[in-house]
Amino acid sequence: MATVEAGSRSSSEFQLKNGPADGISRVRFAPNSPQFLLCSSWDSTLRLYDVQANTMRVKFLSGGPLLDCAFQDPIHVWSGGLEGQLRSADINSSTESIVGTHENAIRCVEVSQELNVVVTGSWDSTVKLWDTRTNSCTGTYTQPEKVYSMSLAGEKLVVGTASRKVWVWDLRNMGYVQQKRESSLKFQTRFLECFPNKQGFVLSSIEGRVAVEYLDPSPEVQKRKYAFKCHRVKENGIEMIYPVNAITFHKDYNTFATGGSDGLVNIWDGQHKKRLCQFHKYPTSIASLAFSNDGSTLAIASSYMHEHEKPPESIPEDAIYIRTVTDQETKPK
Amino acid sequence: MGRKKKKQSKPWCWYCNREFDDEKILIQHQKAKHFKCHICHKKLYTGPGLSIHCMQVHKETIDKVPNSQPNRGNIEIEIYGMEGIPQEDLQEHERNKGGQSHSLSSGLVLNANTHSIIIGFAGNNDDEDGPEAKRAKSDSPASGLAPTPPVVGPAGPLGGMVVPGLPGMAPRPPFGVSGIPPGWGAPAMPVSSPTTYASHPTGPNGARPLFPSAAGGGAASSSGSKPTFPAYGDTNGEKKPAMIATTTATTRIVHPPEDISLEERRAKMPKYAPPVSSVSAVSTSQQAQHLHHQAQLPVSSQHLMSGAMMNASIAAPPMGMQTLPMTSQAVTGAPMMANPFLMGRPGIPHQMGGMPPQMFQPPPMLGGPQLVRQPFPAAMVGPAMSAMGPAMSAMGLPAMSFAALGMPPASAAAAMVQTPFGLMGTAPRFR
Numbered sequence: 001m002a003t004v005e006a007g008s009r010s011s012s013e014f015q016l017k018n019g020p021a022d023g024i025s026r027v028r029f030a031p032n033s034p035q036f037l038l039c040s041s042w043d044s045t046l047r048l049y050d051v052q053a054n055t056m057r058v059k060f061l062s063g064g065p066l067l068d069c070a071f072q073d074p075i076h077v078w079s080g081g082l083e084g085q086l087r088s089a090d091i092n093s094s095t096e097s098i099v100g101t102h103e104n105a106i107r108c109v110e111v112s113q114e115l116n117v118v119v120t121g122s123w124d125s126t127v128k129l130w131d132t133r134t135n136s137c138t139g140t141y142t143q144p145e146k147v148y149s150m151s152l153a154g155e156k157l158v159v160g161t162a163s164r165k166v167w168v169w170d171l172r173n174m175g176y177v178q179q180k181r182e183s184s185l186k187f188q189t190r191f192l193e194c195f196p197n198k199q200g201f202v203l204s205s206i207e208g209r210v211a212v213e214y215l216d217p218s219p220e221v222q223k224r225k226y227a228f229k230c231h232r233v234k235e236n237g238i239e240m241i242y243p244v245n246a247i248t249f250h251k252d253y254n255t256f257a258t259g260g261s262d263g264l265v266n267i268w269d270g271q272h273k274k275r276l277c278q279f280h281k282y283p284t285s286i287a288s289l290a291f292s293n294d295g296s297t298l299a300i301a302s303s304y305m306h307e308h309e310k311p312p313e314s315i316p317e318d319a320i321y322i323r324t325v326t327d328q329e330t331k332p333k
Numbered sequence: 334m335g336r337k338k339k340k341q342s343k344p345w346c347w348y349c350n351r352e353f354d355d356e357k358i359l360i361q362h363q364k365a366k367h368f369k370c371h372i373c374h375k376k377l378y379t380g381p382g383l384s385i386h387c388m389q390v391h392k393e394t395i396d397k398v399p400n401s402q403p404n405r406g407n408i409e410i411e412i413y414g415m416e417g418i419p420q421e422d423l424q425e426h427e428r429n430k431g432g433q434s435h436s437l438s439s440g441l442v443l444n445a446n447t448h449s450i451i452i453g454f455a456g457n458n459d460d461e462d463g464p465e466a467k468r469a470k471s472d473s474p475a476s477g478l479a480p481t482p483p484v485v486g487p488a489g490p491l492g493g494m495v496v497p498g499l500p501g502m503a504p505r506p507p508f509g510v511s512g513i514p515p516g517w518g519a520p521a522m523p524v525s526s527p528t529t530y531a532s533h534p535t536g537p538n539g540a541r542p543l544f545p546s547a548a549g550g551g552a553a554s555s556s557g558s559k560p561t562f563p564a565y566g567d568t569n570g571e572k573k574p575a576m577i578a579t580t581t582a583t584t585r586i587v588h589p590p591e592d593i594s595l596e597e598r599r600a601k602m603p604k605y606a607p608p609v610s611s612v613s614a615v616s617t618s619q620q621a622q623h624l625h626h627q628a629q630l631p632v633s634s635q636h637l638m639s640g641a642m643m644n645a646s647i648a649a650p651p652m653g654m655q656t657l658p659m660t661s662q663a664v665t666g667a668p669m670m671a672n673p674f675l676m677g678r679p680g681i682p683h684q685m686g687g688m689p690p691q692m693f694q695p696p697p698m699l700g701g702p703q704l705v706r707q708p709f710p711a712a713m714v715g716p717a718m719s720a721m722g723p724a725m726s727a728m729g730l731p732a733m734s735f736a737a738l739g740m741p742p743a744s745a746a747a748a749m750v751q752t753p754f755g756l757m758g759t760a761p762r763f764r
Binding site: 023025042065067082105107123146148163187188190207208224237238239240241242243245261262265284305306307308309 | 492575577583585586587588589590592593594595596597598600602605655
């Protein structure tokens with residue numbers, strides 16, 4: 001694919017053409033390349049974009065809204081959604097197949113390349129493992145509640161569920177739960193993402209707050225955990241508190257970006273407890289964020305998530321912005 | 334829990350239940366937080382001192398100690414640091430701390446939010462922490478809440494770091510304490526009873542139920558008015574979602590009051606889940622029938638294209654059998670065709686269940702889903718992906734454009750069907 005500069009491209013940021021027609025549930029960059037971006041949507045499509053050329057390369061249509069997607073490798077991608085089916089797609093041949101089902105919607109899909117396993121978390125309160133080589137389910141593991149968010153740190157699987165439970169599993173030994181925790185935040189878990197260095201995870205709640213937690217249960221390590229407020233705006237003396245919907249890590253710097261329903265993206269240095277930068281306000285809620293593997297690019301999905309009891313009169317279009325980030329924005333000072 | 338001794342020695346503030354590493358800091362805290370005159374900002378030494386100061390200097394009466402927990406506002410009691418705290422409160426504090434883990438005592442503000450660090454030891458946390466925490470909260474709303482307000486400065490991580498010595502003093506909004514407790518109090522309860530409590534978002538102050546049973550009533554009444562409730566998931570049908578206190582005097586959480594994820598809520602929207610789904614297991618054949626009819630509509634249009642596909646699928650007979658297990662989950666086979674969005678819903682399967690099982694089997698049925706899922710491949714078999722652009726935009730209406738795409742290259746369609754099967758051959762068995 002020739003690299004074509006899109007006309008609308010501004011200095012560091014541009015909007016992807018051919019965006020999904022409905023809510024964006026997840027964006028993910030391909031492993032090892034900032035060129036390809038995968039996107040699952042409530043419009044029942046799974047789309048692959050060539051970010052550099054700003055074109056959509058492939059689109060798969062499924063039977064229902066998709067809630068998550070993930071790359072296995074640059075060619076093979078996985079997705080799951082409301083219909084509870086786990087789908088595997090081959091980008092080169094543009095073929096897709098249903099690998100298996102959950103009894104309720106699949107909320108999360110994660111892939112461990114090292115272990116050749118796909119992990120799905122569902123509202124049926126189970127996690128299932130799937131062998132990518134045989135496309136078969138290798139186990140079903142009951143979780144305390146509906147799975148809301150999941151992340152992998154090496155062989156560790158961190159599952160965040162309803163009722164603020166956080167269970168930590170070891171993919172090599174799923175016989176028992178390694179750790180049963182409760183979220184340190186007092187409100188519903190919205191998203192969680194493991195550190196690239198696998199030592200812990202960052203968890204966000206609907207109440208404009210983010211917790212940095214460590215997996216090592218020893219008291220010295222646990223002492224380092226903390227939480228902070230963010231994605232809040234004071235309006236007329238009332239503090240508006242927004243859900244923090246997305247977290248993504250910069251693989252090299254261990255810094256992370258958070259996106260909230262306030263339409264803002266912040267980048268944090270978790271180690272030094274500092275905010276590195278805040279981008280301009282996007283048209284609506286940040287539904288998903290993804291750093292490219294090399295940390296050069298940030299994909300920002302701005303997509304209304306129906307946080308309000310009464311939806312606003314006009315809902316901004318669902319859009320994906322691709323932003324080239326600088327060291328100044330992402331590197332600890 | 335070998336740290337009992339240390340914990341006992343931690344000084345704490347009677348007015349707001351905060352713990353401190355050092356009584357000197359505690360006294361500073363009290364002077365700045367609780368004994369400061371709101372008019373002239375003079376720092377007094379005790380509650381009565383403040384009251385007398387205000388009376389004499391400003392001719393104002395103070396009825397409660399500023400920034401105190403609701404039941405700790407007594408201006409008459411003379412408290413200085415740890416001195417003067419009523420005996421029973423001392424004891425209660427000690428007792429409550431048993432349930433709260435050590436994170437409370439950490440002087441670092443940042444940790445304050447983590448009222449419990451529960452790790453490992455399956456089940457332990459519930460037995461141990463749950464009841465304790467609950468008691469703490471119902472006995473005195475104050476006790477369990479104390480750690481919360483100071484959590485972090487408003488500016489994120491930075492805020493928390495600024496004042497390790499005087500945690501939360503600067504960052505806390507002036508009336509934060511009195512404003513926050515109700516909001517925090519309710520959500521804190523799920524610790525012990527995650528799904529049963531409820532709170533009234535607008536008037537949290539005395540309305541907060543102390544016991545789950547009481548809360549159950551509240552939850553029932555509020556969620557009873559929501560007709561589209563149990564769309565996805567049968568588990569939903571039985572338990573009402575907990576409610577979040579989204580509104581306090583000074584804050585508003587931009588989130589619906591039901592304590593379910595935005596996605597779950599969205600999935601219940603008519604757009605994704607036709608109203609029928611709310612019928613769920615309930616009889617109400619009427620509505621179900623109605624839905625059924627609705628569902629039929631799309632079917633017919635899709636049948637057209639599935640017809641086109643049928644040949645291809647027949648060409649590979651085993652496919653029908655293979656696909657079955659994959660999509661079997663009771664619901665999927667037939668309803669999927671009727672309306673992809675209906676799948677997995679409890680209501681539909683019952684309807685479909687009325688049909689003889691073979692309904693699931695004939696190739697046309699299976700051809701449908703395959704097709705629906707794979708519109709693209711058919712069109713995309715060619716190498717030139719970029720050419721796809723226009724074709725895709727036409728995909729907005731799956732059914733219609735589908736037929737258009739699917740028909741022309743019959744051979745391409747066949748090819749595409751086969752490919753998935755190659756993949757699927759290994760797939761079906763998943764348990």
